[in-house]
Structures are given as structure tokens and as C-alpha cells.
Amino acid sequence: MTEPLRLGIAGLGTVGVGIVRIIQKHAALLEQRAGRPVVITGVSARTKTKNRDVDLSDYAWEDDPVTLAQRPDIDVFVEVMGGSEGPAKDATEAAIAAGKDVVSANKALLAIHGQALAESAEAAGRVIRFEAAVAGGIPVVKALTEGLAGNDITRIMGVMNGSCNYILTRMEDAGLSYDAVFEEANQLGYLEADPELDVGGIDAGHKLALLSSIAFGTQVDFDAVELEGIGAVSIDDIRHAADMGFKIKLLGVAQLTGRGLEQRMSPCLVPDSSPLGQLQGGTNMVVLEGDAASQIVLRGPGAGEGPTASAIMGDVMDIARGLRISTFGQPATGLRKARAARAAVPAPYYLRMKLLDKPGALAKIAHALGEAGISIDRMRQYEHGDASAPVLIVTHKTTRTALDEALAAFPATGVVDSTPVAIRIEAV
Amino acid sequence: MTEPLRLGIAGLGTVGVGIVRIIQKHAALLEQRAGRPVVITGVSARTKTKNRDVDLSDYAWEDDPVTLAQRPDIDVFVEVMGGSEGPAKDATEAAIAAGKDVVSANKALLAIHGQALAESAEAAGRVIRFEAAVAGGIPVVKALTEGLAGNDITRIMGVMNGSCNYILTRMEDAGLSYDAVFEEANQLGYLEADPELDVGGIDAGHKLALLSSIAFGTQVDFDAVELEGIGAVSIDDIRHAADMGFKIKLLGVAQLTGRGLEQRMSPCLVPDSSPLGQLQGGTNMVVLEGDAASQIVLRGPGAGEGPTASAIMGDVMDIARGLRISTFGQPATGLRKARAARAAVPAPYYLRMKLLDKPGALAKIAHALGEAGISIDRMRQYEHGDASAPVLIVTHKTTRTALDEALAAFPATGVVDSTPVAIRIEAV
Ligand SMILES: NC(=O)c1ccc[n+]([C@@H]2O[C@H](COP(=O)([O-])OP(=O)(O)OC[C@H]3O[C@@H](n4cnc5c(N)ncnc54)[C@H](OP(=O)(O)O)[C@@H]3O)[C@@H](O)[C@H]2O)c1
Numbered sequence: 001m002t003e004p005l006r007l008g009i010a011g012l013g014t015v016g017v018g019i020v021r022i023i024q025k026h027a028a029l030l031e032q033r034a035g036r037p038v039v040i041t042g043v044s045a046r047t048k049t050k051n052r053d054v055d056l057s058d059y060a061w062e063d064d065p066v067t068l069a070q071r072p073d074i075d076v077f078v079e080v081m082g083g084s085e086g087p088a089k090d091a092t093e094a095a096i097a098a099g100k101d102v103v104s105a106n107k108a109l110l111a112i113h114g115q116a117l118a119e120s121a122e123a124a125g126r127v128i129r130f131e132a133a134v135a136g137g138i139p140v141v142k143a144l145t146e147g148l149a150g151n152d153i154t155r156i157m158g159v160m161n162g163s164c165n166y167i168l169t170r171m172e173d174a175g176l177s178y179d180a181v182f183e184e185a186n187q188l189g190y191l192e193a194d195p196e197l198d199v200g201g202i203d204a205g206h207k208l209a210l211l212s213s214i215a216f217g218t219q220v221d222f223d224a225v226e227l228e229g230i231g232a233v234s235i236d237d238i239r240h241a242a243d244m245g246f247k248i249k250l251l252g253v254a255q256l257t258g259r260g261l262e263q264r265m266s267p268c269l270v271p272d273s274s275p276l277g278q279l280q281g282g283t284n285m286v287v288l289e290g291d292a293a294s295q296i297v298l299r300g301p302g303a304g305e306g307p308t309a310s311a312i313m314g315d316v317m318d319i320a321r322g323l324r325i326s327t328f329g330q331p332a333t334g335l336r337k338a339r340a341a342r343a344a345v346p347a348p349y350y351l352r353m354k355l356l357d358k359p360g361a362l363a364k365i366a367h368a369l370g371e372a373g374i375s376i377d378r379m380r381q382y383e384h385g386d387a388s389a390p391v392l393i394v395t396h397k398t399t400r401t402a403l404d405e406a407l408a409a410f411p412a413t414g415v416v417d418s419t420p421v422a423i424r425i426e427a428v
Numbered sequence: 429m430t431e432p433l434r435l436g437i438a439g440l441g442t443v444g445v446g447i448v449r450i451i452q453k454h455a456a457l458l459e460q461r462a463g464r465p466v467v468i469t470g471v472s473a474r475t476k477t478k479n480r481d482v483d484l485s486d487y488a489w490e491d492d493p494v495t496l497a498q499r500p501d502i503d504v505f506v507e508v509m510g511g512s513e514g515p516a517k518d519a520t521e522a523a524i525a526a527g528k529d530v531v532s533a534n535k536a537l538l539a540i541h542g543q544a545l546a547e548s549a550e551a552a553g554r555v556i557r558f559e560a561a562v563a564g565g566i567p568v569v570k571a572l573t574e575g576l577a578g579n580d581i582t583r584i585m586g587v588m589n590g591s592c593n594y595i596l597t598r599m600e601d602a603g604l605s606y607d608a609v610f611e612e613a614n615q616l617g618y619l620e621a622d623p624e625l626d627v628g629g630i631d632a633g634h635k636l637a638l639l640s641s642i643a644f645g646t647q648v649d650f651d652a653v654e655l656e657g658i659g660a661v662s663i664d665d666i667r668h669a670a671d672m673g674f675k676i677k678l679l680g681v682a683q684l685t686g687r688g689l690e691q692r693m694s695p696c697l698v699p700d701s702s703p704l705g706q707l708q709g710g711t712n713m714v715v716l717e718g719d720a721a722s723q724i725v726l727r728g729p730g731a732g733e734g735p736t737a738s739a740i741m742g743d744v745m746d747i748a749r750g751l752r753i754s755t756f757g758q759p760a761t762g763l764r765k766a767r768a769a770r771a772a773v774p775a776p777y778y779l780r781m782k783l784l785d786k787p788g789a790l791a792k793i794a795h796a797l798g799e800a801g802i803s804i805d806r807m808r809q810y811e812h813g814d815a816s817a818p819v820l821i822v823t824h825k826t827t828r829t830a831l832d833e834a835l836a837a838f839p840a841t842g843v844v845d846s847t848p849v850a851i852r853i854e855a856v
């Protein structure tokens with residue numbers, strides 16, 4: 001085990017350069033810890049001539065990441081280019097076919113092609129590791145796959161997109177509208193080139209789907225994630241929620257229920273005194289619940305050069321130290337196809353709507369809810385200057401199906417003057 | 429790798445029975461995840477006839493844990509008896525000598541004999557794993573040793589004794605004295621047979637020493653941990669701290685400084701809005717800081733049957749999956765002996781004392797502090813009915829040495845009417 005572990009790094013952007021920096025700075029430390037040197041043999045990016053502020057002269061350059069993946073002088077292919085198709089997919093497949101282990105930060109690729117990639121890697125006796133793909137610098141894949149390997153996992157939850165959490169906390173702190181903060185975040189470079197990946201919950205949904213697979217022994221199924229972005233969250237909702245002791249978070253929840261696997265990524269109200277409620281800015285938090293360990297909470301930076309490169313290096317060091325574990329914690333061929341269950345677990349809901357100033361308006365709404373089997377926990381009517389007044393309702397626990405039934409009956413009451421906003425309240 | 433991994437479990441108390449329960453309940457899940465069955469071959473405890481509420485009839489019984497450790501039909505010796513000397517030490521040494529891997533929950537044993545045990549295990553090609561020994565169910569040893577293996581660790585901090593945190597938060601919530609809550613905790617069975625292990629900070633100190641070794645590549649050195657228990661924390665201090673926006677926690681801090689390795693386990697003031705400040709009851713929290721990952725916070729149950737057994741099983745599953753890592757993350761023979769540095773890093777301090785009601789009393793104290801190079805950040809004098817009044821001072825950053833110099837000069841001022849209480853304020 002004193003042979004060096006040789007890396008080929010495809011992608012020299014934020015994450016790739018971070019990896020190069022760590023390996024150059026900590027060569028001795030890494031060797032001490034791994035019991036063998038960890039070295040870079042080759043690199044690839046789109047533009048060879050770009051100044052990347054690191055010395056790459058000792059490494060072979062490949063224009064084509066597929067060629068890099070196939071080089072006989074690399075042991076591990078590190079994929080930090082991104083994208084669920086194209087070069088990232090081709091090069092990852094090429095690496096596995098060429099008998100390389102793979103370390104990836106690419107949640108999009110793995111959330112969509114993870115099952116196929118894991119099957120082919122395992123058939124070839126290779127490993128794929130992806131700590132950096134979920135929650136940046138937080139070693140959550142490791143905690144779940146290894147640390148909690150003795151647990152039946154009962155639920156996982158998480159705030160796993162720092163940009164969304166930044167937007168939501170900034171709206172609250174500065175009293176700004178969604179649109180204003182969205183603009184600000186975009187200017188600051190906090191959002192992906194396609195911002196919908198962030199604010200639409202897609203990026204976080206990818207991460208949730210990956211964790212679900214490990215947690216529940218099921219095939220990663222991103223399409224089954226119920227996705228709802230933060231675009232419809234208004235400053236009013238944030239303020240009303242705060243009045244009642246809640247924060248609004250883009251929260252991922254996955255759990256196996258009698259009706260199937262529930263995976264949701266959507267805005268939720270969480271108690272403001274809970275660890276999730278207290279999470280400010282771009283920080284990520286993942287909550288893992290197991291039958292033995294009860295609840296483990298992990299918190300840390302969800303992105304950025306250092307944290308993401310740190311996660312990549314954790315995986316690289318595992319491989320250097322000889323850990324060979326199935327991609328999703330058990331052989332991919334044994335992962336079950338889970339039935340998708342839409343918000344199967346009942347919860348209280350926060351409802352906001354405007355009611356016309358008519359006698360009996362509230363009673364009509366309460367009746368419509370009651371008809372759907374939903375009882376009201378608290379209700380609050382706000383001051384109004386015109387013909388309709390904002391009303392907030394917190395329901396007792398109900399299913400999303402029952403709620404949708406009630407919402408469908410609202411127009412017929414003739415007293416609702418806005419499209420009602422419904423946000424789930426998650427017990428965290 | 430389809431051979432079963434065979435365990436010998438020494439100790440069938442809280443933790444041992446928890447392990448038996450997990451293995452009986454999750455046999456299929458464990459096999460799926462590890463790729464091989466995980467089975468119990470033999471067990472040992474003091475009293476064979478004790479009813480332990482689990483079926484042990486399939487396992488060989490050994491009266492002597494040393495004999496269990498030497499059985500040819502076990503691969504891993506699981507030590508969950510406890511104690512830094514005697515049977516736990518003898519059996520662990522016997523297991524290593526007999527070529528077994530060891531999984532242990534025993535912080536006392538490892539904090540005192542960890543270096544020698546690691547050296548002999550590594551010489552024999554065996555591993556010792558001890559996730560359960562630090563912070564119960566939280567996979568913090570794993571996060572630090574593996575997840576953050578690419579980082580130069582800059583600081584670790586933690587609340588790692590649930591009983592102390594229970595006592596401190598209960599004092600605040602119920603407005604009770606230390607003695608009253610201590611009695612209560614003792615009655616509830618929250619304290620060790622020798623409560624000094626908990627409230628004296630010894631147990632938490634053991635844990636900190638273990639994490640320090642991994643973090644800084646130094647030989648575990650429990651004797652160098654500056655220990656201060658919570659026995660001197662009064663309800664007054666808790667209240668005054670709260671008034672100023674702080675909580676008092678038994679906080680462990682370890683960091684490498686220019687003057688050596690600083691390891692402290694002592695009551696500290698931490699901002700009440702920080703994750704550490706918000707930690708209630710018996711929960712544990714560990715903060716890991718690295719040059720790449722920045723700050724990772726882990727939170728979870730610090731003890732109890734399920735969480736501790738979960739941690740043991742994490743280690744067992746690692747071994748079943750073939751992970752072979754040095755006890756402290758790098759070969760034990762390469763660990764440095766660190767020079768111990770006493771509170772080398774300057775910090776603000778909270779001071780509480782009674783001052784006689786004499787003109788210029790405050791000025792005299794300010795002068796004594798100034799002579800030691802300490803400036804005052806805030807000062808608060810409380811209402812008084814008698815001849816002396818409580819005074820609180822928060823200093824600017826200073827060293828413990830300078831502070832002790834100032835405290836030594838207080839009696840000569842002739843205005844101090846109580847032994848001053850000094851508690852460090854930790855930036856967390
Ligand atoms: N940034 C984060 O904080 C973070 C956190 C977690 C996960 N991730 C994931 O990590 C991956 C990389 O992210 P990043 O932020 O480092 O991206 P980035 O800064 O945009 O860098 C992407 C790199 O890939 C290279 N590249 C793109 N297409 C290529 C091709 N066809 N052939 C060769 N090289 C190609 C680019 O080359 P040029 O430089 O020549 O254009 C660039 O160096 C993504 O999967 C992302 O989701 C990122």
C-alpha cells in the first residue's frame with residue numbers, strides 16, 4: 001500500500017482548483033494519513049490556456065476528459081465538470097470501463113444515472129463515491145452510509161441548497177421581496193447559470209434523491225421527488241410565519257411509509273427554535289433519523305471551493321486507505337424500486353388567503369375544511385382597509401389529498417378573494 | 429468476503445445489550461449492507477444468570493472476557509465493559525495479541541492507554557475503532573478521521589458530556605442551585621457511579637483527548653487536558669450570563685498554537701444564539717474546524733443504549749466492509765508528542781465578584797486589571813442591600829496568565845469581598 005494513488009481530475013473550476021490546492025498544500029499530511037502518497041497525474045478542462053491561479057505544469061493535460069479517464073497512469077477519476085449528460089457522463093462511464101474508481105461532485109449526473117453507473121461500477125469491481133455532491137463540506141453521505149449502517153433509517157430531512165436558504169433568510173432579515181433578493185443573489189453570483197436549478201428545488205431534489213437511496217435501500221429516483229421551489233414564498237408568508245413562531249425553509253424530507261417512499265423538496269414551516277429553523281444564510285443542515293441513533297444533525301457549508309474540495313478529498317482518502325463500499329451502501333443490483341407516495345404522512349398546514357368582508361365568511365371556510373375532514377388549530381384575521389382581509393389558518397394534521405379537496409371547494413364559498421397559499425408545517 | 433464477521437461481545441450492560449438487539453433485529457439489513465453476515469459468536473459479563481431481556485442462548489458464554497477475546501471463532505472483540513484498567517485493558521490486549529480487531533466504547537481506557545494499544549494493534553496488523561467512546565451516537569470520529577482527512581484541522585470544540593449539559597440547562601430553566609440539580613440528576617441515574625467523572629469534566633476530557641490526537645496527529649495525552657468541572661458554576665453566574673446574551677457550557681476546546689497543543693475542558697460562556705449556546709439537555713455537539721471545510725457541526729444523543737450501540741455497529745460494519753484504518757487516523761508510531769500549552773489563545777473573560785461599598789472601589793479593580801494589561805469591555809454593578817455589591821466585568825481578550833496576575837492583585841485592593849469567579853468566553 002505504499003504505491004501512490006494517482007488521480008485524474010476532470011474540471012478545473014471552483015471545485016477542481018480547490019482539489020489541486022489541497023493536494024499541493026497537504027501532500028505530506030495526506031501521505032501520513034493515507035499511508036501512501038496521493039498525487040495528481042493528469043487534468044482536463046475546456047480551455048488549456050486559462051489562468052487558474054495554480055501551477056498545473058507537473059500534470060499531463062488532456063483536452064478530452066474521456067481520454068483522461070482512460071489513461072493507464074490514473075487510479076481514480078475525479079469528475080468535477082458537472083452536467084447530467086455529455087462529457088461528465090461519457091467520461092464517468094469511460095473511467096468505469098477502464099477499471100478506475102470514480103469520485104464525483106455531480107449530483108445531477110448521479111441523481112439521474114446513478115443506478116446504471118453504480119451497477120456497471122460494481123460489476124467491474126470499482127467504486128463511485130459522491131460525498132461532495134450532497135451538502136458540500138458536510139460528511140453526510142459518510143455518516144449515513146457508514147456511521148449509521150446499523151440503523152433502520154426512519155427519516156431524513158435537510159436544507160441542502162444554500163442559495164435558497166440565503167434568499168429566504170435575507171428576505172426576512174431585510175424585509176425584501178422575493179424578486180428583490182433573487183436579483184441580489186444573482187448579481188452576487190450565488191445562483192447557478194440556470195437559477196431554476198436552485199430556486200426550483202431541482203439541485204436540492206437531486207441531493208435528497210441520492211440520500212434516499214442510501215437510507216432506504218431503494219433505487220435513486222429523482223423523478224419521484226415532489227418538487228416545489230421557493231418562487232411563490234412571499235415576504236408576507238415569512239412575516240406571518242414568524243409571528244406564529246415559524247421559519248420558512250426549502251426543506252427536503254424523505255421517509256418510507258406504508259404507502260411507499262415519500263420524497264419531497266418544498267417550502268415548509270419549521271419551528272424557529274429548532275436547529276433547522278435557526279439555520280441562517282448559505283449554510284446547509286441535514287437531519288438523519290435512525291431507529292437506534294435517534295436523531296443526528298449535521299451542519300456546515302453547503303458549497304464553495306474549500307468545503308466541496310474537502311468532501312472530494314474525504315472520498316479520495318477513503319479509496320487511498322482501501323475502503324471499498326457500494327455506491328449506495330449496498331449492492332446496486334439489490335436496491336429495490338420504491339413505489340412513490342405523495343406526501344403520505346399527514347401534517348398541519350399553514351394557509352393564507354384573503355376573505356371578502358362578508359358575514360359568515362370565516363365560518364364558510366371552516367365548513368369547507370371540516371367537510372374535507374380538516375380541523376382548525378388556530379386562525380388569525382388581519383386588519384384590513386378594503387373589502388377583503390388576510391386570514392391565516394393553521395390546520396391540525398391532515399393529508400395533502402384532503403387539503404387539496406378543501407382548497408378545491410373554496411371558490412364555491414364565494415368568500416375567498418385570492419388563491420390560497422398552503423405550506424406544510426414539518427415537525428422537525 | 430461472504431464469510432460472516434464474528435463478534436465476541438464483552439459486557440452486557442446498557443451498551444452490550446443494545447448491540448445484541450441491533451444484530452438480532454437487523455441481521456438481514458446488516459448482511460445486505462456489509463455484503464456478509466455479521467454474527468455474535470460469544471459474550472461475556474460478570475453474572476451469567478442475570479436476566480438481560482435478550483435471548484443469549486445462541487452465543488457461547490465466557491466468564492472471563494480475556495478468554496472470550498482469545499477464542500479462535502471470533503474476528504472482532506467488542507469491549508463494552510468499561511474501566512481504564514483491569515478486565516477491559518487485559519481483554520483488549522489479549523484480543524490484539526490473539527489477532528483480533530477491537531471495537532470499543534471505552535474512552536477511559538483509550539484516553540489513558542490508547543497510544544500503547546494502537547501501537548501494538550498496528551504492529552499486529554489489527555484495527556481498534558472507538559466511535560462509541562466519543563459523543564455517543566454522533567459519528568464524529570468518522571467525520572474527523574475520514575470525512576475531513578483532506579483538512580489541516582484548526583480547532584475542535586464540543587459539549588461532550590450530556591449529564592453536565594443537562595445539569596446546566598436544568599439549573600437555568602428551573603432556577604435551581606447546582607446542588608439541587610446534581611441531586612436530581614443523581615436520583616434519575618444520569619450520573620456515573622463516581623459522579624466526579626461527569627461533573628469534574630473527566631469523562632468529557634477523555635473524549636477531547638481522543639479527538640485531539642486524531643485532529644493534530646499527536647499522541648493522546650489526557651493528562652495535558654486542563655480540567656475544570658461544573659461544580660463551581662452558580663445559578664447567579666448562569667443568570668448574569670443570560671442577561672448578557674450568553675449560556676454557560678462545559679466546553680472542550682483543542683487547538684494547536686505556536687506554543688503547543690492547548691486542550692481545555694471547562695465551563696465557558698458561549699453566545700446564546702450560537703449552535704453550542706442553543707444546546708439543551710443531554711444532547712452532545714461537536715464542532716470541527718478545518719482549513720478547507722471551514723466549520724462542521726455535529727449534534728446528537730451523547731449516550732444511551734440505542735445511540736451508543738449504533739456507534740459500535742458503525743465501527744463493526746466498517747470492519748465487515750474491509751475498512752482498515754489506523755486507530756488515530758495515521759500510524760501510531762508517527763504521532764508526535766505535543767508540548768502542552770495552557771490556555772495559550774487569548775479570550776475575553778467573564779468576572780464576577782462582590783465589591784465593598786467604598787468610594788473608588790470599581791476604579792481600583794479596573795486599575796488592577798489595567799496593570800496586568802487587561803482592558804474592560806463591559807461592567808455591570810447590581811443593586812445591593814448590604815455593605816458589598818455584586819459586580820460583573822467582561823474583559824477584552826486576554827491570556828489566562830495575565831488574568832491570574834490581576835486576580836492575584838485583587839486582595840491588595842482592599843475592596844473585593846468574595847473570591848472572584850472567572851469564566852472564559854469562547855468565540856464559537
Ligand atoms: N461550486 C460548488 O460549490 C459545488 C458544490 C458542490 C458540488 N458542485 C459540483 O461540482 C461540479 C463542478 O462545479 P464547479 O462549481 O467547480 O464548476 P465550474 O466552476 O463551472 O467548473 C467546471 C469545470 O469543468 C470544465 N469543463 C466543462 N465542460 C468540460 C468539457 N467538456 N471538457 C473538459 N472540461 C470541461 C470547465 O473547464 P473551463 O474552466 O476550461 O471552462 C471548468 O474547469 C458540478 O457538478 C457541481 O454541481 C459544486
Ligand SMILES: NC(=O)c1ccc[n+]([C@@H]2O[C@H](COP(=O)([O-])OP(=O)(O)OC[C@H]3O[C@@H](n4cnc5c(N)ncnc54)[C@H](OP(=O)(O)O)[C@@H]3O)[C@@H](O)[C@H]2O)c1
Pocket residue numbers: 438439440441442443444472473474475476478491492493507508509510511515533534535560561564730731732733736
Ligand atoms: N451507557 C452509555 O450510554 C455509554 C455511552 C458511551 C460509552 N459508554 C461506555 O461503554 C462501556 C459500557 O457502558 P455501559 O453503560 O454499557 O456499562 P454497564 O451498563 O455498567 O455494563 C457493564 C457491563 O460490563 C460487564 N462487566 C463488568 N466487569 C466485568 C468483568 N470483569 N468481566 C466481564 N464482564 C464485566 C457487566 O457485567 P454484569 O452485567 O454481569 O454486571 C456489564 O454487563 C463503558 O466503557 C462506558 O464508558 C457507555
